[in-house]
Amino acid sequence: MKTFNYHVPKAVKEASKLASTSSAFLAGGMTTIPSLKLGLATYKDIIDIKSIKKLSGIKVSGKSVTIGATTKHAEVAASKEVQKAIPALAKLAGNIGDAQVRNRGTIGGSISNNDPSACYPSACMALNATIHTNSRKISASKFFTGMFETALKKGELVEAVEFEVPEKADYQKHPNPASRYAIIGVFVAKNKKEVNVAVTGAKSSVYIDKDLSKKLTSSFSSSSIEGIKLDHSEMNSDMHASSEYRANLVSLYAKKAVEAC
């Protein structure tokens, strides 16, 4: 690991000021630390935001669930309020990685990294989440811009994620047998106005499957998407799963998610 300056700001403003083109914000460090260790990434400054108190915590109102950026997966999974308001979200958090990862990894880190097979981005997309940063609010549909890419600008820091409370929702994933990341993950949310089927793992970045969402919006039952053949031409194909297999899994797990709603 190359040497770097380690900063522990107490406030968001201070954190933002420290940021540069060769810096990284550090929360759980579940991606950043291994990248540093393997020499895949080098930074001049590491800005540890875990000491900024206001970035952590869960707030639930009737219409929304707001989770602070440095809130750990284990905290979301164990939150009685989240379990009550959006049980699918608590379930998703409780199945990320393993116990060690869940006790270090954070929601802000997960979405800022936008790993194509991370779980949280699908929840953001399906639940029409709003990403609160230190300078603006970004809707999830505009936040995830590509593989490991987001709309975040230099020095911009995710402060919280605000999810709409759906009528019903469920998340189903087919884990990669080696890493246990999602080979594919499907988040189905029946919101007031529409049904969103958000898919992670299948393509270069999370997306809403329009076909599945449309069919389920007109009739929210698994039979309405039974046997649907999805186009797999843009889907990932690697040693763990071919695009054809991924397409099969997406429609299958969408069905499972609807049935579990």
Place this chain on the structure above:
Amino acid sequence: MASLVGSRVERKEDGRFLQGKGRYTADINIANQTYAIFVRSPHARAKIKGVDTSKALKSSGVVGVLTGKEIAEDKIGGLIAGWAIRSEDGSEMKVPANPPLAKDVANFVGEPIAVVFAETLDEAKEGAEKVKVDYKILKAVVDPSDAMKSEAIHDGVDKNLCYDWLLGDRKAVDEAFAKADKIIKVDLINNRLVPNAMEPRACVVDYNTASEEITLYTTSQNPHLSRLVMSAFGGVAPENKLRVVAPDVGGGFGSKINVYNEEIVCSWASKKIERPIKWVAERTESFLTDTHGRDHVTHAELAVSNDGKFLGFKNETIANLGAYARVFGTVTPTYLFGPCATGVYTIPAAYSNVKAVYTNTAPVDAYRGAGRPEATYTIERLVEKAAMELGIDKTEIRMKNFPSEFPFKQTLVHTVDSGDYVAGLEKAKQMADYSGFEARRKKSEASGKLRGIGVSSYFEACGIAPSAAVMSLGCGVGLWESAEVRFNPTGQISVFTGAHSHGQSHDTTFAQIAADELGVPMENIDVVHGDTDKGTFGMGTYGSRSLTVGGIAIVNACKKIVAKGKRVAAKMLEVNEDEIEFKDGEFVALKSNKKKTIGEIAFACYLPGQRDEMKSPIPEGDEPGLIESSFFDPANFSFPAGSHICEVEIDPDTGNVKVEKYTAVDDFGRIVNPMIVEGQVHGGIAQGIGQALHENTQYDETGQLMTASYMDYTMPRADNFPEFNLGFTCTHATSNPLGVKGCGEAGAIASPPTVMNAVIDALGGQEISMPATAEKVWKACKTLKKSNAKAA
């Protein structure tokens, strides 16, 4: 006193391991040590045109940089193949030189080219980045099936062929096949595995400039053997100036048998730079450079009669050695594989032909089971397929071909001393509720799932001794084992063994047997291993040999202690030696009932005299002290055997395979500690299920390892397994006085075919290769659905 052999004594090791008090090589630090980082080839095959170390030498904190040029100049020898195998035509095997640092050509990704020593680890890494190697990339040979048709990667090794070996009688096999009603054929790939010991390899070297002695702390399964190889072949130091210590070692599975490049280089270099050196592998280095396991491509045939008798067997295998032939690399696919490929059956005619090839991949060597899992997979797939094609129950066809008596003269090499294969399979059937399977299958079917059952009956030849036998087959050393039992004057006992525990619980098992022999509490016994300055000598631990060879050496040394104790007791109690009985730690004069405890005898042996009287307890012809040693060379290999039954349920929508039930019935002869043996079986089965369903080592066509981390290499985890249902039968081995048989590898030998037979049963007999991953199974389910639809 109740016998400790046979009881579930808690492990003496657990206290330190569970509290994090283990002392592993990486835990050792020596004042003034430097840190080593190796510069490794990023290419699978490349000519090394030049190595420029000038920038690295100037890098901050760098103490030294050494390359293949310097090691060649110092005439340090390379890594060795421990077994010489002859081809069918009588020619000797072809083995290329394997220098510790590659000088002219690199032959696999990760092969060390140079080494940088620096004051800190980070400075060593920084320095290593500044070593510039000028490569000319050559086309890599990766696929073992193509190796013989590809350009030779080593000078003097035509067709990349190490040997073309035959065991058995082709003519007799041809005749048997001509008479057969049916020929059953399989084409199999035994997938390459990365051993993945929990503790990565490491070494710490301390050179004493005064005594000129090198102390090497290393992650080895066999420190004495490492010393021998480094001294005799490496020329690093004479044996008396080289101390090899393998402290706590966190798993080996065969991958820590070899003396590796890093140990040789660091030992040599420590003397050169006159500084201690520490090197600890990173996980990626483990993936790239630990010896891998398996990697066979096999075509095998079984000739059968319509009533299910086996008439003949043939096996044509290409074994991938990787880039170089290492210690057990050449014997694993020959004598550890070929003889066992006819399994537990009386087959009148058989042969195994193995072509071992070099490729630009990591060297392949022994991995838990070494050759015997590959053998069992071959025969047990054939047997299961024969049952299916002949319409005979899969257990019945096995029973039909089991030997009817013991000793069982197995077709190719071994004479199996004892066993009862029928009893094992009957017990497994009963424990697995074999007859209830159809009802469970129907239940699975009703919920849209496919359920299959698989059986495997195995035997294996382990212990890897007697020496005369293994040396006649080409082994470079005798594979006996030694022990020394030191009774201290105050009654505690140190048991020195040449075996090496890296997870096998020797501290406990060996203490149990010594305690029984000597009649003392096992708390008084310490088992000492892993240090060439302590034990006499030793061949180490692999091939399930610790108890059957090393344990017996301990028993024999204890018997010598008791024999001497009897003589001393007779003199002290003033009776004849034959009037003394030794029982429960006491020497009793039968007539007078006078007695001396073994502790009193030990005390007397060390203090042989008394005040005011010239009187010694030591009989004439004996010497003071109470230390005895033994070198044990058994009369035969050890032949554990058993039958395993597995049930899987497949979700045809996803292809996920769930192991629902796993029953193992094994015959390990007399069992010293059932708890430890069960642990060994659990681990072995877990590894076997890993091979069958999860693990796969994949190189791309350029020889880059695609599965070089846990992100891509699937290690099985606890939630992949059901609770294992274990049972035992017992026939005593006749080749050793305890009647024990090896148990360390059996689980990994029996389980891959058991699981695969179940998967293939669920898939209606469709062949599928290991690992049966979800996508492969999903595709097979689609084919099955189509063919079922057609049939309907």
